[in-house]
Amino acid sequence: METKELTAIQQIAEINYITPENSSFKLTKNGFVVAKIGNAEDFSRVFLSRAFPHDLPDEFISVSDSEQNELGIIRSVGDFDDESAKIIKAELERKYFSAKILKIVNVEEKFGNSTWTVETPQGMRVMSLKDTFKSIIRIGEDRAVVIDEDANRYEIESLSKLDKASFRRIELYL
Amino acid sequence: MDRKKFPMEEEKKKLPPFIREKFAEKGILDSDVRLYYKSDVGIEMEFCDAWVVVTDTELAVLEVLGGIFPRKTYNIFDMRKTHVDIVERNFRVYSLEEYENFHAEELLSGGRVVATEKATGLDTLVFYFSNTVKDGAYTICRGVGDKEVTQDDVMGMKENPHGDMSPPRRGPGGPPPGGPGGPPPGGAGKTGFFKGLKSGETKRLLSKLLPFFMKYKWYSILVLVMVVLSSLLGLLSPYVSGAFFIDEVLNLGGSFYGQIFKAIVIIAGTKLLSTVFMMVHSIVTAKISANVTYDLKKTIFESIQRLSLSFFSSRQTGGLMTQINQDSRSLYWFFVDGLPYFVTNIVQFVAIVILLFTMNWQVSLVVMLPIPIYVAVRRSLYRLSRKIHARNYSRSRIFNSFVADILTGNRVVKAFSHEELEQKKFNVRSYAVSDANYDGTVKTNWFIYPITLILELGTYAAWAFGGYMVARGNISGNEIFTYGTLVTYISMLSMAYAPLDFFNRFGQQLSECMNAAHRLFEIMDTIPDVQDKEGAVAPESFDGSVEFKNVSFEYLKNRRVIDNVSFKVEAGETIGIVGHTGAGKSTIVNLIMRLYDVTDGEVLIDGKNVKDLPMSFIRDNISIVSQETYLFRGSITDNIKYAVPDATDEEVVEAAKAAGAHDFIIKYPDGYNTQIGFGNKGLSGGELQRISIARAILKNPKILILDEATAAMDTATELKIQKAITNITRGKTTIIIAHRLSTLKDAKRLIVVEDGKMTESGTHRELIEKKGDYYKLYKMQLDALKVIGVEE
Numbered sequence: 001m002e003t004k005e006l007t008a009i010q011q012i013a014e015i016n017y018i019t020p021e022n023s024s025f026k027l028t029k030n031g032f033v034v035a036k037i038g039n040a041e042d043f044s045r046v047f048l049s050r051a052f053p054h055d056l057p058d059e060f061i062s063v064s065d066s067e068q069n070e071l072g073i074i075r076s077v078g079d080f081d082d083e084s085a086k087i088i089k090a091e092l093e094r095k096y097f098s099a100k101i102l103k104i105v106n107v108e109e110k111f112g113n114s115t116w117t118v119e120t121p122q123g124m125r126v127m128s129l130k131d132t133f134k135s136i137i138r139i140g141e142d143r144a145v146v147i148d149e150d151a152n153r154y155e156i157e158s159l160s161k162l163d164k165a166s167f168r169r170i171e172l173y174l
Numbered sequence: 175m176d177r178k179k180f181p182m183e184e185e186k187k188k189l190p191p192f193i194r195e196k197f198a199e200k201g202i203l204d205s206d207v208r209l210y211y212k213s214d215v216g217i218e219m220e221f222c223d224a225w226v227v228v229t230d231t232e233l234a235v236l237e238v239l240g241g242i243f244p245r246k247t248y249n250i251f252d253m254r255k256t257h258v259d260i261v262e263r264n265f266r267v268y269s270l271e272e273y274e275n276f277h278a279e280e281l282l283s284g285g286r287v288v289a290t291e292k293a294t295g296l297d298t299l300v301f302y303f304s305n306t307v308k309d310g311a312y313t314i315c316r317g318v319g320d321k322e323v324t325q326d327d328v329m330g331m332k333e334n335p336h337g338d339m340s341p342p343r344r345g346p347g348g349p350p351p352g353g354p355g356g357p358p359p360g361g362a363g364k365t366g367f368f369k370g371l372k373s374g375e376t377k378r379l380l381s382k383l384l385p386f387f388m389k390y391k392w393y394s395i396l397v398l399v400m401v402v403l404s405s406l407l408g409l410l411s412p413y414v415s416g417a418f419f420i421d422e423v424l425n426l427g428g429s430f431y432g433q434i435f436k437a438i439v440i441i442a443g444t445k446l447l448s449t450v451f452m453m454v455h456s457i458v459t460a461k462i463s464a465n466v467t468y469d470l471k472k473t474i475f476e477s478i479q480r481l482s483l484s485f486f487s488s489r490q491t492g493g494l495m496t497q498i499n500q501d502s503r504s505l506y507w508f509f510v511d512g513l514p515y516f517v518t519n520i521v522q523f524v525a526i527v528i529l530l531f532t533m534n535w536q537v538s539l540v541v542m543l544p545i546p547i548y549v550a551v552r553r554s555l556y557r558l559s560r561k562i563h564a565r566n567y568s569r570s571r572i573f574n575s576f577v578a579d580i581l582t583g584n585r586v587v588k589a590f591s592h593e594e595l596e597q598k599k600f601n602v603r604s605y606a607v608s609d610a611n612y613d614g615t616v617k618t619n620w621f622i623y624p625i626t627l628i629l630e631l632g633t634y635a636a637w638a639f640g641g642y643m644v645a646r647g648n649i650s651g652n653e654i655f656t657y658g659t660l661v662t663y664i665s666m667l668s669m670a671y672a673p674l675d676f677f678n679r680f681g682q683q684l685s686e687c688m689n690a691a692h693r694l695f696e697i698m699d700t701i702p703d704v705q706d707k708e709g710a711v712a713p714e715s716f717d718g719s720v721e722f723k724n725v726s727f728e729y730l731k732n733r734r735v736i737d738n739v740s741f742k743v744e745a746g747e748t749i750g751i752v753g754h755t756g757a758g759k760s761t762i763v764n765l766i767m768r769l770y771d772v773t774d775g776e777v778l779i780d781g782k783n784v785k786d787l788p789m790s791f792i793r794d795n796i797s798i799v800s801q802e803t804y805l806f807r808g809s810i811t812d813n814i815k816y817a818v819p820d821a822t823d824e825e826v827v828e829a830a831k832a833a834g835a836h837d838f839i840i841k842y843p844d845g846y847n848t849q850i851g852f853g854n855k856g857l858s859g860g861e862l863q864r865i866s867i868a869r870a871i872l873k874n875p876k877i878l879i880l881d882e883a884t885a886a887m888d889t890a891t892e893l894k895i896q897k898a899i900t901n902i903t904r905g906k907t908t909i910i911i912a913h914r915l916s917t918l919k920d921a922k923r924l925i926v927v928e929d930g931k932m933t934e935s936g937t938h939r940e941l942i943e944k945k946g947d948y949y950k951l952y953k954m955q956l957d958a959l960k961v962i963g964v965e966e
Binding site: 032045094132151 | 220222296299304
């Protein structure tokens, strides 16, 4: 990797970038991600977090140990070989899993709150939103994240691709 | 698929029989099950029921699909309304001999329970769970190794004497969605507290509101009588100006023919009387409205004041203020405007319909036809209008908070020269508001005008059908339906339609009122987390020793902020509590003050558990001087006297003098009468703190807590205040909390807290010699001083 001169901020920040050169990732037989980073002698479990979960899901991935100490940051998962990238992406998918809403079967409103019955690839779900307007977060023009009162998240990947009846049920909350 | 019977009510706290049987088939007997829990996410991260049982030797997970469904057919011998359809899809067992360290790891929408394989040291996945049943998952992890954890802990079962009106105190991990507690349709897991909000809710809320109403019953009855009387007179006026004037005064042969003046007096008289009734009604309404609003605000505020600190930490103060103001207005509307007019309109509607049918039943039958259609259409549009209203409200709320934010942070906006950027953001939000308004108005108008035409149809029918009868009557010479009667009839018809609109509006406003009532009762019915024990008596003598016995505390379930802390402060002793920011020092203070109750262990004051002492006694005998000083709006005297309202002026000056506050107070032109508060403008941090110390001195408590009292001050100010502090700590049990070690020089003993645990205790010298956490802190601060050229 080409060594660039560090900017003033980079010098202060002292970010330890995790690259294919200074690390290796693998799965245990039980399916958990372990990594050997820097001068570590052995593989140990690592925990991954997205810095920009909505905008850059595969970039700026924070890697921590089980004590929640950050070991470093993966600038881009794409820098890694296919096998490692697959492992990292799968773990991120598990961590950031939120059911995709395919259809909104029913929306009932009462006392300023609402109950939604939705269809997801993982099955039907009935959820309660404490303040419907606040519970829907628009990501860009067409995506939305719905957060129920227990902080479970559901995603509407494309508002424009929702069927007409589903869209009509939530149109006024958008 | 198995078809089994739904478990009976008394078995709710046990595993449902059909799950019990499944486990029995796998060799896990119900008698061996120590704990059970139901997760709502399967191993493939799909929504399904994952039943987890813990025995003394193993933890097993059984995933099933399906659930409890309404019966489609009933027979008279079996009246149960549900049946169970389940299919097993996965079963796993984790022997406690092979696995250990069961713990939960958080994911975005829930988490997973993981165990470590003893042989390899590798982690393995046990089950997933959603946030809805998160607490139970954590408790199960604890329960694997701790036999004191009971099924009630897993279910978060605590008796709630206030029924389902209380805010969500759900059983975390208890039979959740789709469990024996409540069957959702199609096996879908239902989350949240809406399970409690059924159709009878409005009825129940109304019955709870009634006692409020009864307090003002005589006023309300007076208002009601006035409104009814003026409405009845209103009914009379179309008759006197229509049928009476045309048929009896103008018509040859009428009983008042030609007596125009007399007729005018009658017409004007009815109008005048109606006006007098309305005036009396307005005056009475104005008189009682102030009382009702006052009373409601008082009730709401009293309810809020009664609640524990934890309630306030979970809500925004702004929201509560809005609640007090808006909700009292909505409820006031119900008492003063809504209910009397509702009754009046019903009376008016029924009276008019009877009159119309008496005048001509054939015409009336025809003109009443559009009414059911109109009511049905209006009802269906009601939902739309509510949504439109809610969207407008939401956009305005976002816009208003944006404007408030930018105006408050104007200094920062200017410092970064972001005026243009903020202007653009303003435009976007402002456009969103006007767009929502425009869209809402257009949508509303699309429907409002056409549906009023439905009622017009009735009027046209009356003109046509009635006109035809008048003409026929004139031709045949049989005047059953005269021209005057027709005019009266048409006027009355429009009066019959007016209540219909009111009923529509009433529905909407009633729903707003119910929302307000719901919020009000939510607060009123919330049981304060911390309350006086029945029969708690203040001790006669009081020395002031404080003791923590194996105290643990968590603000949020399974997040311990204080973990098994024990220490004792003898009466009159001064101790220091040291630790990093966020170590749990201030939580210790909250527990001594009993602002929260401990999760485990005991806090003793003078050897008595704080839970057995009246709260007023605890708070009267403990004073806190903290980093955050809040001075209320008023004079300096008022603020010092806040601790002891009946203190004399002499005592106030003495306290200020002892606190080192007198010197700066006296320099103000208004001295002790200087008005302060509302952001405490004009006083420096050191001055504020000295007023706060003066309060504490005036209170003269047995126990004094200094919670980072001087943390925000420069060293010179701290030195000044230190003298004041030394003045008040004399002879009192004093607990000094600080991260700056110099503040603790008066403490005889020190306690070191790290991550909620007490890691060390002893004198300064002992701790330095021990070279533990305290030594590290000491070294760090010493090094920091050396950097800036200060040596010890």
